Amino acid sequence: MPGKKILIVDADVASRNFVARKLLEQNFEVIQCGSGKEGLIYAWRDHPDLIIVDPVMADLKGEEIAIKLKQDPRTTNVPLIALSGDQSHLRLKSCLDAGFNEYIIKSGQAVATLNETINRLFGITEEIMKQGGLLIIFLSAKGGTGTSSLCANFAMNISQHQPEMRVAVLDFVLPIGSIAPIVGYQGGQNIVTVTDMSPDDTTPEFFRHELPHMNIWRFNLLAGSPDPESSNQLKVGRIWDIVTAVKASYDYVLIDIGRSLSKITLPLIQHADIVTLVVGTDISTVSLTKTLWDYLKSKGVHSDALYTILNRAVGLEGLSKVDAESMLGITVNKSIPYLGTNFAFANSHHQPFSLKFPKDTASIIFQDTAKEMSALAQKLRSG
Ligand SMILES: Nc1ncnc2c1ncn2[C@@H]1O[C@H](COP(=O)(O)OP(=O)(O)O)[C@@H](O)[C@H]1O
Ligand SMILES: [Mg+2]
CATH class of the missing domain: 3.40.50.2300 (Response regulator)
Structure with a gap:
């Protein structure tokens, strides 16, 4: 704890x-x-x-x-x-x-x-952890698999689909966060400055009012560490309190931990409503993902909470869904096709993919995925 x-x-x-x-x-x-x-x-x-x-x-x-x-x-x-x-x-x-x-x-x-x-x-107790917003963690075994891009875009779609819900995105990727550059946030607040505050000040109220709202992205953001030096200053002991306080103020809390699996992030994964595993299509990434998943299983993460996305981030080549499933020994919930340079283009314009390319089939896949994820999280929470 x-x-x-x-x-x-x-x-x-x-x-x-x-x-x-x-x-x-x-x-x-x-x-x-x-x-x-x-x-x-x-x-x-x-x-x-x-x-x-x-x-x-x-x-x-x-x-x-x-x-x-x-x-x-x-x-x-x-x-x-x-x-x-x-x-x-x-x-x-x-x-x-x-x-x-x-x-x-x-x-x-x-x-x-x-x-x-x-x-x-x-x-x-499990009871306490089950209170507050639904916690959805995004992680991968390797960088460059699309974890941050998907986290930001699914958060946007979850919020668009349920406008009455409050959605927060927290960037816990160390040593440098990457959600801020995707959504175009340039403010000075981030995970390092917030963990530096007195515990008396980082209340649910604080997060409700002081996390900046990312307008077209429809969520509030706690940006990641701006550079490796700041990340060394991060007061990791505060992370748990902060997540609990954010959960008390938002209906959905999506956390990008990228490939930063550690002592700090493991308890979050263990208590998440949904663990979204983003997998690339090359053999080495799939095999690293298998190692990661075997480890998480050994730490009590249940496959019911697992949502696996096969993301063809680097090109058309690579393993099929069936190949990946048989290597991983788990079901792939969604496959995302290769989007050429469009995804990087939308990111560099700080725009959600589905606003920039509303007619692209991927926009529909994003919407479906967001709906499916929130339905699954709600179903698991209600037991
Ligand atoms: N399905 C895809 N098709 C094309 N490009 C993609 C796809 N998924 C991700 N990308 C691109 O891959 C790059 C890395 O994505 P990013 O989200 O930063 O990965 P990670 O967070 O896992 O390191 C970005 O430029 C992104 O736009
Ligand atoms: Mg990332």
Whole structure:
């Protein structure tokens, strides 16, 4: 769960580092210290969202720490977990009485129990993820397959087909975003400047009013990183909060992650309503896509949520739909023909393809695809 800070207070360095590593793997921000007194200082100074304390410590007992934290307005509402080597029932009771929310015994099961407990205390349940706008992720195994062009154009078609719906497009491609040049956005706001803002300011209201509207594109845009240097400054821990806030203000949230699959983007893919996989028609791209899809499957992404597009971006040659399907082992939902230089032409004029070439059959394919995608997302959401 990116965007949440956890403080670990434990005198046992090995145990502390072990827990810290497990939490870092889940994109939590972790701070740690080895004594009770430091624990109190860190808790009041660094505003953690959750505190894990080993109650067996030399300077202050866990129970004393819990009482102090619960009495102080800065930490009275912060969830407290005791992670303890003491298996006695007496200790468990005295810790819970002192204000710990949970008591977990250090054992082989501890990490699993800890994860489950943290998620529960943070209220991160499937229920929560199912709230807010429909999340549609666009990704590919290779650059140049048409992911950004299709993301922008489908967003436009979804919005045109359902004018009452609010549609946002977020560009998370690192190190340089590419939606802004397609839609002709030149403003200074982007994913890097927004993640730099205080969490108190990046509210659903902020995104509702401050994401620029791209007029003929009919969606609001959070532009991508303008250059690699800015992308190095990106506060990745904020991404999760930002997506949640945007989801709270829009009916559809389309995110272009291009080929930037990473620790940061994986949780988004895992919680997406639809994962749109854009595949090129050459053998090497299809085979890379197979590797990508096998990985996503191993991470719990379900093929029900998968929407596969075979896009003939580079020319007439290449694999057929049937060939691609048999190589990938999945159904291709839509094939997009080679559009010659028209697509690049529409992009360079910052115009949606279907406005520039309304009579082209591809415009009809785009409309159909947008309808199909939104229907699928709604159907999956309603269970
Ligand atoms: N079906 C297509 N026919 C012709 N050109 C295409 C097609 N799909 C994409 N393109 C062109 O390919 C180029 C790369 O597309 P882009 O969306 O930037 O890919 P990606 O985001 O995957 O790197 C663009 O110039 C785009 O116009
Ligand atoms: Mg791109």
